[in-house]
Amino acid sequence: MPTQDVALPEGSTSICDVLVLGAGGSGLAAAVAAAQSGARVIVLEKAATFGGSTAMAVGAFAAPMTSLQRKAGIADSVEEFISDLEHTNGAFEERENHELRRLFAFNAASTLDWLIGLGVRFLGPFPEPPHRHPRTHLVLPNSKSYTATLRATARRLSVRIVLSSPAGELLRNSTGAVIGARSADGTYLASRGVVIATGDFSASADLLRSGIGEAASRVSPVNPGNTGDGHLLGQSAGGQLVQMDTAFETLRYAPRTRPDVLKAMPAHPAFARLAAPVANHLPRPLFDFFTKGAMISWLAPSPAMYTAGAIHVSSSGTRVANEESTSELARGVAAHGNRSFMLFESGVAAAFSRGGDPIAAFPGVAQAYLEDVRRFRPDLLTEAPTLQELATELRVPASALITTVTRWNDSIDTGTDTDYGREHFGAGIRQGPFFALGPLQAVVTLTNGGLAVDTDLRVLDRTGTPIAGLFAAGSAGQGGLQLLNNGLHIGWAMTSGRLAGTAAARSPILTGSPNTHLSAAFL
Known part of the structure; x- marks a missing residue:
């Protein structure tokens, strides 16, 4: 029984x-x-x-x-x-x-x-x-x-x-x-x-x-x-x-305020049997609706964005670690309030828009670009014409953020990151409009x-x-x-x-x- x-x-x-x-x-x-x-x-x-x-x-x-x-x-x-x-x-x-x-x-x-x-x-x-x-x-x-x-x-x-x-x-x-x-x-x-x-x-x-x-x-x-x-x-x-x-330490976006569509679906075996043939024949726009929002929510932004020139700042407006080390970045974010943002300029935004490199991907399943963040998780993408206005939108001290960006651009000009030893710089953060992804939090996904x-x-x-x-x-x-x-x-x-x-x-x-x-x- x-x-x-x-x-x-x-x-x-x-x-x-x-x-x-x-x-x-x-x-x-x-x-x-x-x-x-x-x-x-x-x-x-x-x-x-x-x-x-x-x-x-x-x-x-x-x-x-x-x-x-x-x-x-x-x-x-x-x-x-x-x-x-x-x-x-x-x-x-x-x-x-x-x-x-x-x-x-x-x-x-x-x-x-x-x-x-x-x-x-x-x-x-x-x-x-x-x-x-x-x-x-x-x-x-x-x-x-x-x-x-x-x-x-x-x-x-x-x-x-x-x-x-x-x-x-x-x-x-x-x-x-x-x-x-x-x-x-x-x-x-x-x-x-x-x-x-x-x-x-x-x-x-x-x-x-x-x-x-x-x-x-x-x-x-x-x-x-x-x-x-x-x-x-x-x-x-x-x-x-x-x-x-x-341990696998990484960053994840702050939880969304409304339920995730995929996670909200019933997991009863009968529903799964119905979902299988439907999933195999979904029109691409509908498939994207189900997958891309979830993918953006679950996956941290691509590390390639740092290589292209992005930096990571805490809610105080300062860098916290070498962005090229996932574990160091997670620990730095956790040590500085666990509320952070990826910051980048218009050139990086263009490089990770449709036709360029994805900001997140399930290989062979789906890829997400900045346009997809704007469509499926608009709460995670902030855009402003100046750093001052971006800081206001993010509730980050403007003077600290501007100082951080200036110091980062100076590091690129000298070829040395004296703060954290990062080796790949990109073009810097010079040309507006300016963008931020976040807030992002540090997590241990598993050990x-x-x-x-x-x-x-x-x-x-x-x-x-x-x-x-x-x-x-x-x-x-x-x-x-x-x-x-x-x-x-x-x-x-x-x-x-x-x-x-x-x-x-x-x-x-x-x-x-x-x-x-x-x-x-x-x-």
């Missing part, structure tokens, strides 16, 4: 085969896969609703050799996919977990087809340079479709989802195997194991500070629920945390560090030995895997969740009552 999301009475004890911590994409994938393997499954989610970061994402899933590629006549291979990932990794290739990359590469297509079988629908595949083949599959109608479909499937499979119930402790038996967890509302015992699928640590100032630095800890997360709970729980059970020094796992998604201790009864998936179980292109994080979340849930359901039954509890406050 299908179940409903529930909150259990305080102090209760529940028994299951597999306990999943987290009801985001990887957690729900793990729950469904475990239930499909015959396991009784309970999911604990600390938030009042399900979805996690997956429901907030763009929704791209990158995979080779998929059924949609074959349907489009695209000949691809796993080895070519791996080769392309190696190329895009660049200097990060030396940090790559090659075993997990092969695990992902060989199972991504079957996971995508598994999702399609459950009712998820995709558009594409689309190209993602420098990948040699189109591999980007865009979920329809939005990223909430993943978790809505997985939750509906989980209910049909009698998975119990307990909301507003963060796990505070892991429970072990006399042999040290993890056999459950304890939350504020009760105890949950799992006969075959626990899957940690709690997302990343982008909202943990302590973990950001210890792994990356103080400046990174001041940048706000996209998902405030990603506080690294599972990382700490896994570590408290002896799990090893790896590559905790990487790459996680628990070390093997190819069965079992959490590993510092000696590389699997911890009995403990699995991890998604960002919590990233294990040193480099995911540096669009569509790889959701691809890994779904693939690792599916594999972890299956592995946990097929694990030997763990025996013994709990004799040790492990707190998330371990550090």
